[in-house]
Structures are given as structure tokens and as C-alpha cells.
Amino acid sequence: MKLATLKNGQPDGRLVVVSADASHCVDASPVAATMLDALQRWDAVQPGLARLSQALDIPDARASVGALPFDPQQCAAPLPRSFQWLDGSAFLNHGRLMERAFKTPPIADFETIPLMYQGAADDFLGPHDPVPLPSEDDGIDYEGEFAVVLGDTPMGVGPQQALQHVRLVVLLNDWSLRSFGPREAKSGFGFLQAKPSTAFAPIAVTPDELGPAWREGRVHLQLQVHRNDAWCGHPHGGAMHFHFGELIAHAARTRRLSAGTLIGSGTVSNADAAMGSCCIAERRMIETLAQGAPRTPFLRFGERVRMLALDGQGGAGPFGMLDQVVQQAPGTVAER
Amino acid sequence: MKLATLKNGQPDGRLVVVSADASHCVDASPVAATMLDALQRWDAVQPGLARLSQALDIPDARASVGALPFDPQQCAAPLPRSFQWLDGSAFLNHGRLMERAFKTPPIADFETIPLMYQGAADDFLGPHDPVPLPSEDDGIDYEGEFAVVLGDTPMGVGPQQALQHVRLVVLLNDWSLRSFGPREAKSGFGFLQAKPSTAFAPIAVTPDELGPAWREGRVHLQLQVHRNDAWCGHPHGGAMHFHFGELIAHAARTRRLSAGTLIGSGTVSNADAAMGSCCIAERRMIETLAQGAPRTPFLRFGERVRMLALDGQGGAGPFGMLDQVVQQAPGTVAER
Secondary structure, eight states: OEEEEEOOSSTTOEEEEEOTTSSEEEEOTTTOSSHHHHHHTHHHHHHHHHHHHHHHTSGGGTGGGTOEEOOGGGBOOSSSOOSOEEEEOOOHHHHHHHHHHHTOOOOTTTTTSOOEEEEOOSOOBOTTOOEEESOGGGOEEOOEEEEEEEOOBOTTOOHHHHGGGEEEEEEEEOOEETTTHHHHHHHSSOOSTTOOOOEEOSOEEOGGGGGGGEETTEEOSBEEEEETTEEEEOOBGGGOSSOHHHHHHHHTTSSOBOTTOEEEOOSOOOSOGGGBOSSHHHHHHHHHHHHSSOOSOOBOTTOEEEEEEBOSSSSBOTTOOEEEEEEEOTTOOOOO | OEEEEEOOSSTTOEEEEEOTTSSEEEEOTTTOSSHHHHHHTHHHHHHHHHHHHHHHTSGGGTGGGTOEEOOGGGBOOSSSOOSOEEEEOOOHHHHHHHHHHHTOOOOTTTTTSOOEEEEOOSOOBOTTOOEEESOGGGOEEOOEEEEEEEOOBOTTOOHHHHGGGEEEEEEEEOOEETTTHHHHHHHSSOOSTTOOOOEEOSOEEOGGGGGGGEETTEEOSBEEEEETTEEEEOOBGGGOSSOHHHHHHHHTTSSOBOTTOEEEOOSOOOSOGGGBOSSHHHHHHHHHHHHSSOOSOOBOTTOEEEEEEBOSSSSBOTTOOEEEEEEEOTTOOOOO
16 A cells, blocks of 8 residues: 655645555545544554555546545655654664764674664655755755654564554655764764754555565665766665664664654665665765765755665656755754 | 643643643633644634633632643643654753763863754653653663743744744653663764653743743753652752753754754753752762762662752742652563
8 A cells, every 4th residue: 555645734734545556646534634643543544545545556446536646746745744753774884884984983782783863753855845954064965765654662562573563664865964963973962953854755655565575674675866867876775784673672672652653774775886875975985985085075055866766667666756956945044 | 821731542632721820720622622733823822822821810710711620640741742852951060970970072062062862752751650661770760851842943043033932831851761871872873762751740831921930041940859758959940051042043953843842951950069960860970979989779660759840939830740650661571
């Protein structure tokens, strides 16, 4: 099943069910008005959403449920805001490169205890929204990631049991400001100014929708990034060191996680340099190691970043595409 | 004006207006069903809430608005969940002691750039709720703090302008698990397992309700803590190094803050040892400096912690009292 949220002027938008081919959608409000509402009452609403999904996938039945063409341009993030967004760093190749980039000391238990920071969940960006930021001097960067969206998850859940609480899988761009990263990491309090609003591809999918690409708690798809018209990378999501169940269990060690909690994979990253990179900071570190200095600049206002999960046939995979342009936030004056 | 939230089986509870003497309350749902709803539509609902507040404060008018006795035992947190909770560390005395306790290196710009971590906002505890935690071995500690609750706040807001976005002031216990703190601080990703659900005193007040105790962006009240029947401290909130406007501006540097965002002061702490401490970790560090080793143990299941802001006459000040007991979380098995 594929779900999305259309903008309607309200902070939570309006939930729609999307056809398997992403050509059509249908208003889900008779079943659940918003994605947050659906996640909070999942067992009750899932059958109704599934019926809409089935009707959408029969072209002759589409009219009977009031299907409309699906336009990703009208989409908010599938979950436009939530009560919790926890982002892991489960691709060790990325972690190792960032450690060198930030010049921070090696982290103990790097391979046995997941790294995870708490992000801002109050203001997610839609797939075609501009990205408003205060200054080009902040080291504007993207990070391509997968994430799972949870139902209510109890404190102390184990890694395998945790996977039973995964309701949806999403694709996101964890926009990052690198000039704040090293200081915030060294402060011990974690990333805050370094992490502005996160953006999401238009379609959230149930794990079964991914078929064999969802296995062992990982998304076995390549995440492709373009900066303007240049290919930057398409590393494989299957290379996650910690799987999503382990990340959820880590998050739930001392707290319960309420429905709608998002758990991110961290930047998708492969050790094979031919796969490219899902963020600029990695690329710059690779350049520094090979050539003594970074060559790829961070983003400037007006630049465009596109992300999608490859479907194997060269098309935008199950999540649809993120396609955003970075711009000066209205009214901001960089006070530093 | 004083506001509170009564439990009603729903995650956001039911908003009530509380009388100035905290003896009575009245259902606010004809004006705003929940605190989150009120914060999101503050300008529209504030006059209606103020009218209820005025009626409550005239004993003869209470019956006409359907006033009921106010029972803090029935309260959830004033804002039972929100989309963002950012906690500063604005009392430098606390920061300096914790730096020594965690054995982390001195933080650059400690006195000019606020420290702030992003906390879990999805599951706040009410003032009399038990505190479910997985293990006594985690270094269970309390932290007494003040916080402000914001209306919509734009990216790039300055420190003085930021204070105009403060809607409410609250008192909270930032429950902490010290055994996770040093590792999470050193990882650079900030506190996660170290910060279970935060608990709140029952009453949220508008800044004007504090009178002269709200000035220069600070809460000029003493925060008193008891562990079981023993006094632990009553340090003064006026000693904040960064005021709340500066903390808000720091948080809004690269993001807008949506209505309902909470910004915390960090543990209230004074350099004068006679004022005591609002957390055990400080006390243990003071003992270590004076006597070579900590003497005060962290909390065990069954222990009780009470917090209030002194009103100057020995009573529970404007926020009412937090009175909680720590207990083993049901179903948790410490997996370490």
C-alpha cells in the first residue's frame, strides 16, 4: 500500500491512498483524515485504506472511489509533522568519513552501539518544497536516507520484535549545515543548528509494498542523488550495519515511542567509491584523502537536489522523487 | 492566566483554565479543546480563555461558568505532547559541574553560545505520574528546570523579539539517566537514552501571571526539590546566564519553531552551595571535589521526588507541584 499527504492549508494536510503505479490517488479522509491519525489508529484504519488501495489498482474501479490523478507537486511530506524524529547513523562507511571530516575522536563501541540524534519533527518539507536556509556560509549539504515510521512501540522492545512495529517506509533528505556540525558534535549536546527541516519523498509505503527489497530490517534499494544535472551517487541501502530493528530497540531502551515516530538510517553510504555519495561532506572527505583538499563546494542558493530510490528499470522507485531548490529563507539575517 | 490539562484518555487531554488561587478550574473546550490547539490558534482563543479566567477569580461567578475543584492528581502535563522540545543548559554553574562529572573536554564558546539538545516531546509525564524506567543501574537522576512554550516563531528571530513569542512558562523535571550521559556526549550525537520522558508541574502560566518574577527573559523564582523527605536545594532561576530569548534565538537560527515548541532553561543551579542542587549529579560532583568521592547515591525504585517554585510564603508557587515516584517500567528487561 502507498500513502501520501496532499497540502490543504492545514499543518497535517490530507491523507490519500496512491495507486501502485503512482498515477492516481483517492481521498482517504472517510477512513483517516491525516497520516498521524491513521498511524495512531492503524489497526482500525488499515483495512479501510487497503480497500481503497485495491480499488485504485483496478482501472475500471477507480471512478467508483473518486480517484484523481496523483500529482507529487501537491504533496506535503507523507507525515508533515510528527512528535518524534530520531535519526541513526547505521552506514559505518559514512560515519567513518564524517569522523575524519569533523576531526572528532573515534567513537567507542562504534560497531556495536548505534549512533542516533534527535531531530526536529515539527516542520517537515514536502518533496517539491523550496529549502529555506539563512546563509550560504553554513555549508549547505544534503543527506539521502531511508526511514521507518512506527506505530506505538513499548520501552525495552528487542530488535526483532521492534520490526513488527514498522508501519511505513519513507525516503528523505536530511538537510544538513556542515559549518555547525563539528562544534555541535564536540559540545556533546548533539546536532541542532546543523539540522534544519528534513524533506521527504512523496510516497510512504507499507513494508510489504517493497516485496523482497524489504528484508532483514533493511531497504535493499539504491538511493540515487543528482545535484543539478550531475549524478552524485546511487549507493545501496542493503549495506546498513545496524538494521532498523536494532535502531528502534536502541531508541526504545529508556522510552516508549509513540505512533508516528520516525527512525532514520543515516546517510546511505557504500565503501565502493564507484557507488558515489549521498552527501557532499563524504565526497569532500574522499577528495581530501586522495588529493589533500576538498574540491566539491557545498550548495549555493538556487541549486537543485533530486533523490529517488532506483526501481531497477531506471525510473523513480516506490517512494517517488524529491526535487528541491535551496533558497534564502525570507526575512533571515545571518547573525553569527 | 493559568492553564492545565486534565487526563481524559486521549493523548492530548482536555484543556482547563485554572483560578489564580489554583482552587478551581473550568473546562476550556468551548474555546479550545486541547493545549496544542490553543497554542496553534493563540490570538483567536486567548480572549475567550481570559474571560473564563476572570470569571473563575470571582467566587460568585464560578458557578455560572461551571467551575469545578481543581485536582492536580487528575492532571497530565500542561502540554501532554508536542512537536518539539529543546532543552538548553543556561546555568553555567551546572554546566561546569557536569563537564567535570562527565570528564568531557571544556566546550569552546561556553559563555557565548548556548548548549541545547533536542529531547523527546511525544510522551510527557503528568505531575503525579509514576516514572517508569528500565533499570536502577542507569544512574536515575532528576533535573529541576523552567521552560517556555512558544507560539509560531520565525527562523532567524533575534533574542529580544524572540521573547514576544513566549506564550506560557512551565516547571519541569528533566528526568535523566547518568550512566548513558558521558558516552552519548562523547559520541557527538547528543543525549537520547540519557533522557527518558520529561515530567511537568500541573499549571502552565502566561508570563504576566508571574508579575515581577518574569523579567529580563528569566523566571526569578527559587526552584525547590525534595528527595523523599529530604530537602535537596532551592536555587534561584534568575541566575540564568543566557535568558530565554537568547535560547529561542539559538534554536531558531536555522529553523522556524512551530507553535507548542518548548525551550528549557537547563538545570537551575547557583554557585552558592547553600542553595543546594536541583539534580543528584551536581551534588555528587561537589562531594567528589570536596571529599574525593561521591556520597549521594542515584535514585532507586520507590523513591519520591517533589519539585515546586517557591512563592515566597512557603507554599507551592504558580506552577503547582511535581510529586512522582520512580518505578520499574512494566515489561522492560535491561538489555545491555
